[in-house]
Amino acid sequence: MTTEALDKLTTNIADVPCIGHRHADAFRRLGIRCVADLVLHLPQRYEHELPEQTIAAASEQISPLHGADANITLRGEIASLRWIPARRPRMEATLQDDTGAVKLIWFNSPWLREKIHPGLTVLVWGRAKRHGDLVQMVNPRWEAYDPDQPIVPRPQRHRPIYPASEELPSRTIERAVESVLDTALAQLDDHLHDEYRKARALPTLAEAYRMVHRPADADEPVSARRRLAFDELLLLQLAVMLKRRHRREAQRAVALKHNDAINAHITARFPFELTGSQSAVIHEIAADLQSTIPMNRLLQGDVGAGKTVVALYGLLMAVASGHQAALMAPTELLAEQHDASISQMLTGARVSIELLTGSQTLPQRREILARLESGQIDILIGTHALLTEIVQFKSLALAVIDEQHRFGVHQRARLRSKGNDPTTIPHTLVMTATPIPRTLSLTVFGDLDISTIRGLPPGRKPITTRITDQSKAEEVYQQVAERLNTAEQAFIVVPMIDESGRGLKDVNTHLEWLAGGFLRGRRLAAMHGRLDRDEREQIMSRFRAGEIDALVCTTVIEVGVDVPNASIMVIEHAERFGLAQLHQLRGRIGRASRHSLCVLLGDPTTKEAEARLKAIASTSDGFEIAEKDLEIRGPGELFGARQSGLAPFRVAQLPRDLDLLQMARRDAKDWIASNPTLGGQRDALLRRRLLKAHGQALGLGDVA
Ligand code: ADP
Ligand code: MG
Secondary structure: OOHHHHHHHOOEHHHOOOOHHHHHHHHHHOOOOEHHHHHHOOOOEEEEEOOEEOHHHHHHHOOOOOOOOEEEEEEEEEEEEEEEOOOOOEEEEEEEEOOEEEEEEEEOOOOHHHHOOOOOEEEEEEEEEEEOOEEEEEOOEEEEOOOOOOOOOOOOEEEEEOOOOOOOOHHHHHHHHHHHHHHHHHOOOOOOOHHHHHHOOOOOHHHHHHHHHOOOOOOHHHHHHHHHHHHHHHHHHHHHHHHHHHHHHHOEOOOOOOOHHHHHHHHOOOOOOOOHHHHHHHHHHHHHHOOOOOOEEEEEEOOOOOHHHHHHHHHHHHHHOOOEEEEEOOOHHHHHHHHHHHHHHOOOOOOOEEEEOOOOOHHHHHHHHHHHHOOOOOEEEEOHHHHOOOOOOOOEEEEEEOOHHHOOHHHHHHHHOOOOOOOEOOEEEEEEOOOOOHHHHHHOOOOOEEEEEOOOOOOOOOEEEEEEOHHHHHHHHHHHHHHHHOOOEEEEEOOEOOOOOOOOOEHHHHHHHHHOOOOOOOOEEEEOOOOOHHHHHHHHHHHHOOOOOEEEEOHHHOOOOOOOOEEEEEEEOHHHOOHHHHHHHHOOOOOOOOOEEEEEEOOOOOHHHHHHHHHHHHOOOHHHHHHHHHHHHOHHHOHHHHHHOOOOOOOOOOOOOHHHHHHHHHHHHHHHHHOOOOOOOOOHHHHHHHHHHHOOOOOHHHOO
16 A cells, blocks of 8 residues: 555545535544545445336326336426425326326425426436326435536436434535545455455455445345454454464463362362252363463352352462462442352361452451461452552462453453463453343454353252332232241342432332331341441341341342352343342342242333343343343343454444354464464555454453
């Protein structure tokens, strides 16, 4: 690419003659700053404009026999004109040519009185319908022409319709694109070489952009989009694999010891038999941890599937090898619970466990950090507090991140840098109870190896989920009261902490209402994110010990809280919660051997909310729910895409483009195998575009 050519693609939009400074701001507001942006601004659809016809031919086409309306283009003279100031004021005109006449009607366009007059020669186009004998066009588009000039009949074409704004109609964008397209395309170098492209029947990049902006037929935009979507998928796959290769070849982790004795030692600490699925997953993790290739593994398993012991297994492998391990959770409540349950399993063992959270006093934290740095602490459990600058391990071999969707990529990367030895990085295990639909796991999480715990530990009874509306609330609480009589416990979830004036139930008012009515005489407690740690801990442990019958709470209990005796949950305003969130909430119950009940009290006002409630009631399988979530919300909103910090796709769409994704994956793999760093002249442009697109989000800086 020459400098001069680069000038053209990067030319400021204000310097494009047909845009000028007058419209430049409007273009900028659509994100279009230079010529290249203009070419990247893709049409959202096309209008099929037919070639000009005579009025007779058009009338024939829209015959009553066919009964159809059609898009037509006519050329003729305005023979008569009438302004009708009725309830719906309109302009009516007759257009005629040598073969016949049609009626034109424009509603709500009084200014046309200034513009159209009898005798004017015009080209009109739009949809036409038959009304009795007469063909009629409503609100057709038109332009005047000079009958004395030689007439060039308008050809048929597929006219691009661009995402536009009120100040910037598609037509203006079209004109701007058209004015730069040829020069821009001439400078567009392709990062895919000919041989590769041809083998996959992909057009060149320039050809693809030509076809998308100026298609010769209806099929061209489809082939163009295929190429552009494939590019996006291929670049992402290459980036992810480049990163993966870098991690495997250029970075080192500590290889941990593992043998039968260690295995027996660790499993002896678990108060139950591992399920087959847990054992299989532990096997995968143990294999990774014995290597100097840093593990980068995602552990997915439904709420209550038993991920904690799997994590603990890894933590203890680190300790058995004389190193340290960290477990990071998104909330204090969860970190505290991990601390409590792990400490309990390790009672009497010579393993030193410590909890680090933001609500500890500074002297407390200093003392912990000093012991951490000198290696006296084996396992550190905590919240985001683990990420602060001053936290330094002596020898961090494994970092586990629970409920990873609550953290961003950068936070995960930060925890990885906490070791004291600059030549190694810790193995990483991230855990999630929000299963990732397969299609997404192939893209965004292509850098992670995935382990899955299927099913739940034995002895769980399925949860019955019921949807009811507010009018049945009293019956529902009656039933809750009855179940509390048999020493069961309940969660009652509301959306707000305080009275909000928005007609939503809040913890305090609802608790008072229940205490004075259906749950009179029961031991009730409030639980929400604004209580301080001690209070929360105290309430939680009393609830766990059965000293509290029902918790009225916000979604603070969403993640990970484990109270086996709780078997009833009521969720107020259930329509306000997301599908994954409802599933997580519901996962708090059903851990008892008794039959659990979840009641969703909701009055869904949107189709989407209704679909969510239906979905949650129809299955308790988290994997199925994740797929449904993808269906209802579309991939854009799922945590994978958003939290990864990766640029969203412009053209590719999943799961629609799954076949392209598979092709991109296969190709990327071969590509990296044959040119591991994408070095050399041939791949230089590809490499540059890849780094530009994903370098930052994937932290590829150190790769380049
Ligand atoms: P999650 O995967 O949601 O983090 P947890 O690790 O909190 O699930 O486990 C949920 C509950 O199941 C805990 O009470 C745990 O002790 C119990 N549990 C885990 N594995 C087993 C097992 N193999 N057999 C019986 N109970 C188990
Ligand atoms: Mg958990």
